[in-house]
Amino acid sequence: MSSPEVIIQVLRSEMRAAGVTYKQLAQRLDMSESSIKRVFSQGDMSLTRLEQICKSVGVAMEDVLRQSADATPHADTLTLDQEKSLVQDPKLLLVAICCLGHWSLEQIIEVYDISETECIRYLVKLDRLELIELKAMNRYRMRVSIAFRWLADGPVQQFFRKYVVDDYFGGRFDGAGETLLCVHGRLSNPSAQELVQKIRQLAAELARLHQDDQRLLPAERDGFTLLLGLRSWEFAQFTAMRRNKM
Numbered sequence: 001m002s003s004p005e006v007i008i009q010v011l012r013s014e015m016r017a018a019g020v021t022y023k024q025l026a027q028r029l030d031m032s033e034s035s036i037k038r039v040f041s042q043g044d045m046s047l048t049r050l051e052q053i054c055k056s057v058g059v060a061m062e063d064v065l066r067q068s069a070d071a072t073p074h075a076d077t078l079t080l081d082q083e084k085s086l087v088q089d090p091k092l093l094l095v096a097i098c099c100l101g102h103w104s105l106e107q108i109i110e111v112y113d114i115s116e117t118e119c120i121r122y123l124v125k126l127d128r129l130e131l132i133e134l135k136a137m138n139r140y141r142m143r144v145s146i147a148f149r150w151l152a153d154g155p156v157q158q159f160f161r162k163y164v165v166d167d168y169f170g171g172r173f174d175g176a177g178e179t180l181l182c183v184h185g186r187l188s189n190p191s192a193q194e195l196v197q198k199i200r201q202l203a204a205e206l207a208r209l210h211q212d213d214q215r216l217l218p219a220e221r222d223g224f225t226l227l228l229g230l231r232s233w234e235f236a237q238f239t240a241m242r243r244n245k246m
Helices: 003-018 022-029 033-042 047-057 061-070 080-087 090-100 105-111 116-128 155-169 189-215
Strands: 132-134 140-142
Touching: 003 033, 003 047, 003 061, 003 140, 022 033, 022 047, 022 189, 047 061, 080 090, 080 155, 090 105, 090 116, 090 140, 105 116, 116 132, 116 140
Parallel strands: none
Antiparallel strands: 132 140
């Protein structure tokens, strides 16, 4: 990852930690939201613009540059012991999943029956588990990469399989903003990898929209969960219908 990309990544992380959306940043800089998004997507930013953005977000430009210079590759997964610690406490797992969605402490305690003191205690645990780096004012930044995934058939996946899948797919998927798709295709490995990247981008987009919609009243928002998976698989009854090879 190049230096400009790292700087943009650090800026986005600081914006999420401060609860600043692209729209809010655009208003503070007297720019259009589309212009701000273009600056971030293109990574074309002068030092003057960088300083303006840092000031608007409430972070020192020196801190952003230092974080960028000190940036090291983050882990794509947790260890087996780390995941075991998460599933031993459902509330800790809940806060961890919220952090992966870039929820602030205030957003977590607004939605869930968790006190501020309790939530801070869970954030401290997640810091010790090296999922996040807890910062001043109970802000945090992720210590895992944007390509983060749960261990294959690890404790968290097993937890999801046991408690989440049936509950999730028990819905009708016919409400406003709901859909259910099952799409099958024959892909090369590079094509499958390309699709995985797009899935990760979609998950990041959900996190961005979550932040943007915080300006709305609670009654105007609802909890939505995006459950995505891609694997080399075919339904057994479909496999039974395959044409016999000569």
